[in-house]
Amino acid sequence: MSDVRHNWTKEEILEIYNRPLIDLIYQSASVHRENHDPTEVQVSTLISIKTGGCPEDCGYCPQAARYSTGIEGNDLMSVNQVKAQALRARESGSSRICMGAAWRNVKEGKDFDQVVEMVETLNKLDVEVCCTLGMLTENQAKRLSNAGLYAYNHNLDSSEDYYKEVISTRAYDDRLKTIDNVRKTNVTVCSGGIIGMGESAEDRAGMLLSLSTMVPHPESTPINALVPVEGTPLEEQETTSVWDMIRMVATTRIVLPKTMVRLSAGRTEMSKEGQAMCFLAGAGSIFAGDKLLTTPNPDINEDMKLFEILGLKPRKPYKKGDKPKIIKEEVPLSERKDLKWTRPKHKIERNIKASKKHRAD
Numbered sequence: 001m002s003d004v005r006h007n008w009t010k011e012e013i014l015e016i017y018n019r020p021l022i023d024l025i026y027q028s029a030s031v032h033r034e035n036h037d038p039t040e041v042q043v044s045t046l047i048s049i050k051t052g053g054c055p056e057d058c059g060y061c062p063q064a065a066r067y068s069t070g071i072e073g074n075d076l077m078s079v080n081q082v083k084a085q086a087l088r089a090r091e092s093g094s095s096r097i098c099m100g101a102a103w104r105n106v107k108e109g110k111d112f113d114q115v116v117e118m119v120e121t122l123n124k125l126d127v128e129v130c131c132t133l134g135m136l137t138e139n140q141a142k143r144l145s146n147a148g149l150y151a152y153n154h155n156l157d158s159s160e161d162y163y164k165e166v167i168s169t170r171a172y173d174d175r176l177k178t179i180d181n182v183r184k185t186n187v188t189v190c191s192g193g194i195i196g197m198g199e200s201a202e203d204r205a206g207m208l209l210s211l212s213t214m215v216p217h218p219e220s221t222p223i224n225a226l227v228p229v230e231g232t233p234l235e236e237q238e239t240t241s242v243w244d245m246i247r248m249v250a251t252t253r254i255v256l257p258k259t260m261v262r263l264s265a266g267r268t269e270m271s272k273e274g275q276a277m278c279f280l281a282g283a284g285s286i287f288a289g290d291k292l293l294t295t296p297n298p299d300i301n302e303d304m305k306l307f308e309i310l311g312l313k314p315r316k317p318y319k320k321g322d323k324p325k326i327i328k329e330e331v332p333l334s335e336r337k338d339l340k341w342t343r344p345k346h347k348i349e350r351n352i353k354a355s356k357k358h359r360a361d
């Protein structure tokens with residue numbers, strides 16, 4: 001049985017990443033079979049509950065207000081709108097719904113109260129409810145937990161070193177702090193990253209090092225391939241090779257043996273055969289729906305055809321944990337005044353260039 005280890009070194013992870021691909025897949029597929037049902041893949045749906053207008057400068061993101069990407073922003077959706085979309089997703093086979101808001105951090109007030117209500121509403125639909133709302137305090141994490149949240153997504157994006165090449169408006173430590181805050185509740189942690197942003201294999205291993213030395217490991221790790229969007233600083237980045245995706249999925253599977261590895265953004269660029277290799281290598285989840293927040297995603301019917309060919313079935317919710325109970329109790333909001341998230345503001349030339357282009361348009 002593969003051990004769950006928290007003492008990986010970057011060198012060890014890099015050595016795994018660089019193994020001959022055929023050996024790497026064989027090993028990761030074995031780890032996958034030891035720890036997961038290889039015939040099941042969870043279908044998840046991402047609902048963008050508040051799109052665009054984000055103050056951050058993440059170089060890959062079309063939702064950053066400072067870049068000219070033609071994204072149509074919207075205010076926070078109503079609880080009923082979200083419920084209707086979640087019901088449709090559940091009918092199409094999704095057992096997990098992730099609600100994403102383009103916020104730097106969660107702010108107390110009407111909007112957050114509405115998100116808390118969305119979590120309660122979706123919890124009652126018997127789907128795993130996940131949120132990705134930016135940086136989160138401990139009390140905010142507790143409120144979401146009490147509302148029945150199953151998972152909180154907060155990606156590390158890349159290695160600590162390469163993160164500084166992509167984002168200047170918040171620090172890696174802020175990411176880790178939010179994950180710590182989630183860990184103080186019963187909510188599970190979903191954290192992964194993006195490949196294809198110009199990072200090296202060492203950076204990919206560095207990101208996996210950060211994740212694999214967490215105690216406990218994140219329950220869920222999405223692996224995204226960059227979808228270069230015109231107007232963002234990374235618009236000219238080359239499409240990520242499918243072999244790199246397979247390699248990254250396989251390495252993640254080996255260093256995080258119990259974690260759900262999620263094949264996330266970038267699937268439209270992958271062939272059916274490439275996706276099949278990712279499932280073999282250890283991916284246990286896909287995101288369904290024609291859009292992933294704002295970027296294209298394969299059609300659910302196409303996904304179901306592929307499942308049929310491969311003999312896969314959609315996974316039911318709560319296979320690895322109980323459905324969270326909704327707890328009606330007031331959480332004190334006393335820490336709000338002390339909150340200070342970092343603004344490192346170091347210079348990233350390509351981000352500055354893309355922002356200026358926006359102003360000139």
Ligand code: SF4
Binds near residue numbers: 056057061102134
């Ligand atoms: S990734 Fe999230 S935080 Fe960064 S710009 Fe996009 S919406 Fe904002």
